[in-house]
Every structure is written in C-alpha cells, then in structure tokens.
Amino acid sequence: MSPRTVVVLGASGVGCRFALAANAAGHRVTLVDEHPQALKDMSIDAPYFYGAGLPAALNNANAIAQSFLEANPELMECLESGIDVRLSTILWGAFRNGENSIHIGTPKAGLVSREGNELLDHDVLVIASGVRDFVPSFLGWELPGVFGAKAGLALLDYYGVFEGERVLILGTSDIALRLMRSLRSKQITVAGVVEPGSSIAAGPEAAAWIEGEGIPVHFGKVIASAKGKVAVEGARLVTLDGTGSEEIACDSIAVAVATLPNVELPAAMGCGMRFSTELASWVPEVSIQGETSVDDVFYLAPKADEAMIEAMLARISGAARAEWQPSSLTLADASSYIQQWIKSLHQTGGPDVIMCQCESVTRGEFCHLEPPKYLGQGMRTSQTPTNQTDNPHAPRLDQDLVKRMTRVGMGHCQGKRCRDEAAFTLVQRFGIDAEDIRPGSYRFPLRPVDLSLIADDDETDDIRLNWQMWPYETRNA
Amino acid sequence: MQNYDLIVVGAGILGLATAYQARKAGAKVVVLDKGATAYEASSRATGYLSLRGETPEESPLAQMAEKLWDGLDEELGYPTEWTQRGRIWAAVNERELAELKELYQSFEKTDIAFEFVDGQALRKMIPSLTDSCLGGIHTPRSGHANPQRTSQAFAWAFTDLGGEIREYTPVLEVLATGGRVKGVKTPYGEIHAPRVALCAAAHNTLLLAPFGILFPLAPVRLEALVTTPMPPLFDQCFIGNGLSVRQTKRGNLHMNGGPYEWIDLEIDKESPKPTTPIVRNILRRAIETIPLLKGAQFLRSWAGIVDMAPDQMTTIHLFDNPEGLLTVAASGHGFGMAPAVGVAMADLALKGATSLPIEHLSLNRFRHITSDWREKRRWHAGQYNT
Numbered sequence: 001m002s003p004r005t006v007v008v009l010g011a012s013g014v015g016c017r018f019a020l021a022a023n024a025a026g027h028r029v030t031l032v033d034e035h036p037q038a039l040k041d042m043s044i045d046a047p048y049f050y051g052a053g054l055p056a057a058l059n060n061a062n063a064i065a066q067s068f069l070e071a072n073p074e075l076m077e078c079l080e081s082g083i084d085v086r087l088s089t090i091l092w093g094a095f096r097n098g099e100n101s102i103h104i105g106t107p108k109a110g111l112v113s114r115e116g117n118e119l120l121d122h123d124v125l126v127i128a129s130g131v132r133d134f135v136p137s138f139l140g141w142e143l144p145g146v147f148g149a150k151a152g153l154a155l156l157d158y159y160g161v162f163e164g165e166r167v168l169i170l171g172t173s174d175i176a177l178r179l180m181r182s183l184r185s186k187q188i189t190v191a192g193v194v195e196p197g198s199s200i201a202a203g204p205e206a207a208a209w210i211e212g213e214g215i216p217v218h219f220g221k222v223i224a225s226a227k228g229k230v231a232v233e234g235a236r237l238v239t240l241d242g243t244g245s246e247e248i249a250c251d252s253i254a255v256a257v258a259t260l261p262n263v264e265l266p267a268a269m270g271c272g273m274r275f276s277t278e279l280a281s282w283v284p285e286v287s288i289q290g291e292t293s294v295d296d297v298f299y300l301a302p303k304a305d306e307a308m309i310e311a312m313l314a315r316i317s318g319a320a321r322a323e324w325q326p327s328s329l330t331l332a333d334a335s336s337y338i339q340q341w342i343k344s345l346h347q348t349g350g351p352d353v354i355m356c357q358c359e360s361v362t363r364g365e366f367c368h369l370e371p372p373k374y375l376g377q378g379m380r381t382s383q384t385p386t387n388q389t390d391n392p393h394a395p396r397l398d399q400d401l402v403k404r405m406t407r408v409g410m411g412h413c414q415g416k417r418c419r420d421e422a423a424f425t426l427v428q429r430f431g432i433d434a435e436d437i438r439p440g441s442y443r444f445p446l447r448p449v450d451l452s453l454i455a456d457d458d459e460t461d462d463i464r465l466n467w468q469m470w471p472y473e474t475r476n477a
Numbered sequence: 478m479q480n481y482d483l484i485v486v487g488a489g490i491l492g493l494a495t496a497y498q499a500r501k502a503g504a505k506v507v508v509l510d511k512g513a514t515a516y517e518a519s520s521r522a523t524g525y526l527s528l529r530g531e532t533p534e535e536s537p538l539a540q541m542a543e544k545l546w547d548g549l550d551e552e553l554g555y556p557t558e559w560t561q562r563g564r565i566w567a568a569v570n571e572r573e574l575a576e577l578k579e580l581y582q583s584f585e586k587t588d589i590a591f592e593f594v595d596g597q598a599l600r601k602m603i604p605s606l607t608d609s610c611l612g613g614i615h616t617p618r619s620g621h622a623n624p625q626r627t628s629q630a631f632a633w634a635f636t637d638l639g640g641e642i643r644e645y646t647p648v649l650e651v652l653a654t655g656g657r658v659k660g661v662k663t664p665y666g667e668i669h670a671p672r673v674a675l676c677a678a679a680h681n682t683l684l685l686a687p688f689g690i691l692f693p694l695a696p697v698r699l700e701a702l703v704t705t706p707m708p709p710l711f712d713q714c715f716i717g718n719g720l721s722v723r724q725t726k727r728g729n730l731h732m733n734g735g736p737y738e739w740i741d742l743e744i745d746k747e748s749p750k751p752t753t754p755i756v757r758n759i760l761r762r763a764i765e766t767i768p769l770l771k772g773a774q775f776l777r778s779w780a781g782i783v784d785m786a787p788d789q790m791t792t793i794h795l796f797d798n799p800e801g802l803l804t805v806a807a808s809g810h811g812f813g814m815a816p817a818v819g820v821a822m823a824d825l826a827l828k829g830a831t832s833l834p835i836e837h838l839s840l841n842r843f844r845h846i847t848s849d850w851r852e853k854r855r856w857h858a859g860q861y862n863t
Contacts, residue, residue: 102861117757377555380634388642404626451763467762
C-alpha cells in the first residue's frame with residue numbers, strides 16, 4: 001500500500017479514532033477542527049448554538065485551549081502519535097477537479113486560522129463533521145441565557161465555564177438526557193423539562209432517571225416565551241391548545257430538541273445527498289465503505305462504528321470499491337419529533353415570532369415570501385413557492401427561492417440557526433414531504449471568514465497578470 | 478399535447494421578460510426550463526444596467542432598457558432594488574488607465590452621457606476608494622438592481638397575468654414541419670405552439686443545430702461572492718482592478734471577476750457550478766480597491782454559467798426558416814438589457830417586427846463564423862482563462 005495524504009475534518013471521538021487508525025496504517029494524516037473557537041465565531045451559533053450569553057471566561061484563549069485538550073483524551077492521543085493536528089482552524093472550502101472545474105490540480109482543502117490561510121494539498125478527504133444544535137424559534141429566543149444542548153455540553157464539559165444555575169430544558173430526546181446528566185453531575189439545578197408529547201422521547205429508562213432526580217416534567221406544553229429584560233429570568237410555558245400557562249423561574253433555557261448532522265461540506269462539494277427521515281436532514285449518500293459519490297471523499301457519520309472505520313480505511317488503503325450499497329443506520333425518527341415541536345411552537349406562538357435572527361424576519365413574513373422591510377415595498381399579489389412541472393422527479397419547492405426573496409438563511413449565520421426550521425415550516429405549510437424540497441444551497445465559505453485572513457497574499461504572477469477583465473481583454477484576443 | 482401561442486424556452490431573465498411582454502400583449506404563453514427559475518446566468522449576474530458605451534452597437538437598445546428600468550418596480554409589482562446612481566469604471570494603475578483611455582474612444586461613438594474624470598473626482602464619489610485610483614469613466618445614467626429579485630419579479634408578474642412556468646422540464650428538440658415551427662419536445666411529451674422563443678443561453682446553440690443554424694455561443698463558468706453587510710460605502714456600479722462590485726441595499730458587497738472556465742452544456746441536465754479557491758484572489762483585489770473592506774467578512778460564494786458570443790454582444794434574431802422561431806442571448810449583458818429585450822422579442826414573436834433598435838444585433842453578423850470558432854478562439858471546453 002502506498003501511503004496517502006488524508007485530511008480528516010472533525011476531531012470528535014469518531015474523527016479521532018479514524019485519524020489514529022489511518023496514522024497507524026501509515027497514511028499521512030492532518031486532523032482539522034474549528035474548536036476551540038474564537039469568541040467571535042461562537043457568536044455565529046455554528047455549529048453549536050451558544051446564543052447571546054457567552055461567558056466572559058471564554059476570552060481566556062489559553063485556559064480554554066488547555067481545558068479543551070484535557071477534556072478530549074482521544075485528541076491528546078492524536079497529538080502524541082504525531083498526527084498533524086490543526087485546532088481552531090476552519091476548513092472553509094474543499095476543491096477538487098470535477099465537471100466544469102478541471103484546473104484545481106491536486107485536491108485542496110482551504111484552511112484558515114488566526115494566523116492566515118493555506119490551501120492544503122491532499123489525496124483523500126474524510127468528513128467527520130459531527131452534529132450541531134437544532135433550535136426552533138420562540139418569543140425571546142435571542143435573549144442571553146438561551147442556548148442549544150451541544151453548546152451547553154461544550155461549556156460544561158469542554159471549557160468548564162458554564163454560568164447557569166437554574167436550567168429549563170426544552171425536549172426529552174437523548175441529547176436532552178445527556179445535557180441533564182452533565183448538569184446534575186455538576187450540582188446544577190434543572191428547573192424542569194418541557195415536552196409537547198405525553199411521554200419522555202428518550203424512553204422509559206430516561207423517564208425513570210428524570211423522576212429519580214426529582215426533575216419536574218411539563219407534558220403537553222411548549223415554551224411561549226423566554227422572559228427577562230437583558231437576560232433570561234424565566235420562561236412562560238403554554239399548553240398546546242393555548243388555554244393554560246405557567247411561569248418557571250430559570251436563568252437558562254437549553255433547547256435540547258434534536259441535533260442535526262453538519263452536512264454543509266459534502267453538500268457544497270456536490271456529493272449526492274438524500275433526505276434521511278431518521279436524521280431529519282439531508283445527508284450524503286455513502287457506500288458501506290463510507291465513500292460519497294465524489295471520488296476520494298468519505299463521510300463518517302456521527303454514529304459510525306468501528307466496522308465502518310475499518311471498511312473506510314481499507315478502501316483508502318487500496319481495497320476494491322465495494323459494490324454500491326448504501327449503508328443503513330437505524331435511529332429514532334428525529335423528523336417527527338422536530339416537526340412536533342415546530343408545529344406546537346407555531347400553533348401557540350403565532351406568525352409574529354422572529355424566525356431569522358440575522359435578518360429579523362418573522363414566521364409570517366417568511367411563509368408569505370415577503371420582501372425585507374428595509375426595501376419599504378410590498379408585493380402586488382401574494383405568492384406561493386411551489387413549482388409547476390410535468391417532471392415527476394422534480395422538487396416541488398426550491399428553498400433557495402424562498403431564501404432569496406425573504407432573506408431567511410442569507411444573513412451572517414448563513415442559515416445555520418434557521419434553515420431547518422425554515423425547511424420544515426415549508427413542509428407543514430405547503431403540505432409536501434421533506435424529500436420533495438430542494439434544500440437551500442450550501443456555499444463556501446462554511447463559516448464567515450475575515451477578508452484580511454482569507455485574501456491571497458502570495459498570488460502567482462500567472463493569476464496576477466492574466467486576470468480577466470470582463471469584457472474587453474477577451475474581446476481583443 | 479397542449480397548445481399555446483408562444484413557447485418560451487428558458488426561465489432566465491430574458492425568457493421571463495419575453496414571456497411577460499407577450500402575455501401582456503394577450504398571447505397564451507408557457508415558459509419551460511430544464512431547472513429552476515433564474516438558476517444559471519441570471520443567478521450569477523452582478524445586476525448592472527450598462528449603457529454599453531464599450532459596445533456601441535448595443536447602446537441604443539441599452540438606452541431603451543434604461544427608460545423601462547425606471548418604472549419597472551411599478552410595472553411588475555415587485556421590488557427589484559433598482560438604484561440609478563451611475564457607473565464608475567476606474568483605473569487603479571497605469572496599465573488600466575491606458576486601457577480605459579482606449580475604451581473611451583468607443584464611448585464617443587455612442588450618444589450616452591459620460592465623462593472621463595480623474596482619481597480625485599472618483600474618490601469624491603466613492604470616498605473609500607484606494608488612493609492609487611488614477612481616474613475613470615463615469616456614466617451617470619447606469620444603475621444596478623438585485624438579479625434574483627428582478628428575475629422573480631418578471632416571473633411573478635407573468636404568472637399574475639395568467640402565464641405558466643414549468644420548471645424541471647427540459648426542451649429536447651424544437652419541432653417544425655413544412656418550414657414552420659410547431660412546438661417543442663420534452664421528456665414528458667410534446668407541447669405545441671406556432672411560435673417558439675429560444676431564450677436559453679448557450680442551450681440555444683444545441684437546439685438550433687438540428688436546423689443547420691450556427692448560433693455561436695460558448696458557455697463559461699464564472700464566480701461571484703458577497704461579504705457581510707457594511708455601512709453605506711457607495712451606490713454606483715463600480716468596475717475596476719478586475720472586479721465588478723456593487724453594494725446591495727442590505728449593505729453586502731456583491732462582487733465578481735477573474736478567470737473564465739470554458740465548458741460544454743448538456744441539453745437536459747442542470748450543469749454543476751462549482752466554486753474554486755480563486756475567491757481568495759477576488760478578495761485580495763477587493764481589499765486593494767477599497768482598503769477598508771479588510772474589516773468585512775467573506776460570507777458566500779457561488780458560480781454561474783454565462784454564454785459568450787464571439788463579439789460578446791447581445792443577439793436577437795427572428796428566423797425566416799423555420800418560420801415562428803426566434804432566439805436571444807446576451808453574452809452577460811442580459812440583466813441590464815432584459816426589459817428592452819422582452820419588448821423586442823415579444824414584438825418579433827407576435828408581430829414579426831419591432832421598432833426597437835436591434836438592427837445590428839441579428840445573427841447575420843456571424844455568417845462567416847465556422848463551427849470550429851471556439852477552438853480557434855481558445856474558448857473550447859476545458860480551456861481556462863483564455
């Protein structure tokens with residue numbers, strides 16, 4: 001086997017385990033992860049939804065880096081084994097030759113950190129980009145003290161800077177349980193759990209644990225609003241029919257409805273995608289060796305097991321491509337749980353709640369495709385975004401159209417906060433299946449990047465002198 | 478089989494403007510597209526109306542377009558973000574200044590208002606412009622708008638009048654019999670109409686080839702990007718240092734420029750439109766041009782496919798044979814031209830003639846072009862930056 005240059009994106013457990021295995025097999029491995037993030041990047045709420053209440057202790061970058069490493073023994077092992085580990089580094093784009101772009105040369109991964117940017121040549125790209133928070137809108141969700149479960153876990157377990165003392169949990173799925181266990185292990189009070197359904201989504205064992213901890217459960221309710229002037233001081237809950245409500249005192253509201261896979265890289269690279277009801281997300285189509293539809297680009301799902309790591313490594317090391325057979329993972333149905341939350345929140349909260357924080361667009365404005373308020377102009381006739389077509393395989397609705405008209409997903413966070421609620425809102429409003437939506441396009445860069453960091457500072461003469469000035473240089477050709 | 482007065486092939490801005498005007502004149506019109514509305518060149522456009530000082534043959538039609546742009550929001554009923562604050566074509570070094578002075582001579586062949594101004598005057602118009610700016614051409618009556626909103630405004634105005642758009646419905650073939658157009662063939666059946674308007678950029682070339690007609694268009698992939706919103710910097714169309722840059726109403730800087738990648742198209746398939754690391758070089762030039770952009774963030778990049786004719790000008794042509802067939806493509810000038818193109822195309826389709834100034838824009842100017850023109854020009858698929 002000839003060693004290959006492998007870039008692994010994502011130093012989660014599975015990413016680290018793969019990197020270690022590939023390194024042990026003799027490949028040259030670079031492991032890239034955006035964590036620990038700069039405070040400015042955390043405020044974009046990607047991948048984790050920290051909200052507006054980031055603890056000041058995060059400013060101490062050295063202490064944060066130290067505790068991040070201490071909390072990740074597998075990452076420490078990667079560092080010790082000689083893997084080229086790039087932390088606090090954003091992979092903003094990945095480029096390889098393909099249809100309509102054949103001048104890239106060796107595949108390139110665009111990396112950017114505080115020090116600047118580089119294009120890293122490599123053979124194989126393994127995407128182990130993990131999951132992010134799903135946070136639906138509700139009144140007051142922009143207040144400091146509202147955060148997603150993954151963000152809460154990062155503050156508690158990676159950085160040790162969690163400041164909340166009384167936390168209300170929205171949702172009862174596995175991620176909610178993980179968060180509650182971490183909170184309780186640090187003697188932080190869980191003020192209650194909110195569940196629109198009538199049972200604990202994570203199952204009876206979880207229900208027994210919650211009961212044993214004495215945590216109050218509010219079945220058949222959702223949050224009506226986060227209360228507080230400058231930060232969360234409480235939450236108002238409401239029954240699904242809107243008749244009953246109660247206030248809960250808390251200083252934090254953790255949205256723990258679901259996590260969704262980070263798929264912006266494979267999607268932006270043009271990997272074939274499919275909608276997974278189980279994961280409530282479009283995900284790359286992969287073979288049982290983890291290979292996507294793009295040669296030498298692999299996707300390691302968050303729940304991938306050791307057998308998958310082995311099969312993927314064998315393929316990278318030269319094993320024949322397995323007959324195409326999509327890998328299958330059976331998980332809980334995240335789509336219906338997410339849809340239940342969105343439906344309940346919209347039904348009780350109405351159309352005037354801000355759905356897109358970056359561009360201040362409400363649910364109602366989004367559904368009616370209204371132009372942004374700063375244009376000061378309306379529409380002659382109200383419109384719907386569904387397609388007319390004779391093509392039975394065509395999407396019935398393009399999320400990009402809705403995005404371009406309403407700007408939901410066009411703001412600073414590029415839809416990291418709102419795009420999933422937006423998609424499921426379209427599903428519910430127009431009565432179509434999620435797989436019949438053409439999801440909003442993902443674009444590079446995967447995170448907003450300072451111009452001063454990404455501008456090319458060692459441009460070649462070839463690019464400099466042969467830059468095309470449309471139109472007249474080519475006219476003279 | 479369904480019957481219409483006019484089939485428009487291509488739901489980009491030129492097709493939609495044509496369809497809107499034809500529907501407004503009372504015709505029964507359907508627009509067909511292999512993909513979604515405004516997903517190719519119309520999604521990559523910078524959004525400029527240029528008065529075409531650099532291509533005087535196009536200038537009369539561009540000036541017609543300028544008059545129509547002025548009332549377009551009201552006409553269509555949807556905002557386009559039209560901003561008429563002029564265009565600045567600036568030189569940031571001696572080489573560009575020499576080129577601009579040459580270009581200036583072609584502006585003089587037109588009757589549009591323009592002036593050549595020095596660097597100091599340009600910095601007065603755009604205070605954030607680099608000190609190294611030496612001067613440039615100012616065209617006061619140019620303007621810009623939001624390409625996606627404008628295409629959609631035409632689409633909605635058309636459907637509001639009862640027009641029909643069918644997306645993801647590729648046209649595989651134009652049908653003709655006895656020297657007359659009779660409709661089109663799609664994978665889902667035939668659609669019939671006595672007139673067919675091909676407004677599908679370089680797909681026009683593929684659809685016309687079976688008739689022995691050469692419409693010389695070369696598809697090319699180009700890239701665009703936006704930054705995060707900035708405070709108001711300027712509201713003109715800006716060209717200079719190898720970039721086109723406009724600031725949107727929201728405050729984002731929307732720019733494009735840089736290498737061309739020549740490609741081929743397939744008739745029934747949406748083309749991949751990958752972006753490349755060239756965005757780093759675009760951003761470097763942006764900072765060189767407007768130094769305070771160092772404080773902005775790179776937010777989003779995308780690519781689009783533009784069709785180029787050998788002289789990089791608009792073509793509008795009504796064929797005698799087969800009768801009822803007409804076509805348009807605009808070499809990347811379609812966005813600004815669209816309002817006038819729509820009127821001219823609808824006239825040609827429904828009346829067989831137009832009073833709009835298109836006499837220099839017919840296909841006849843390419844009658845000596847041979848089918849290997851792309852190779853000769855080094856514009857064939859796979860060529861980069863030629």
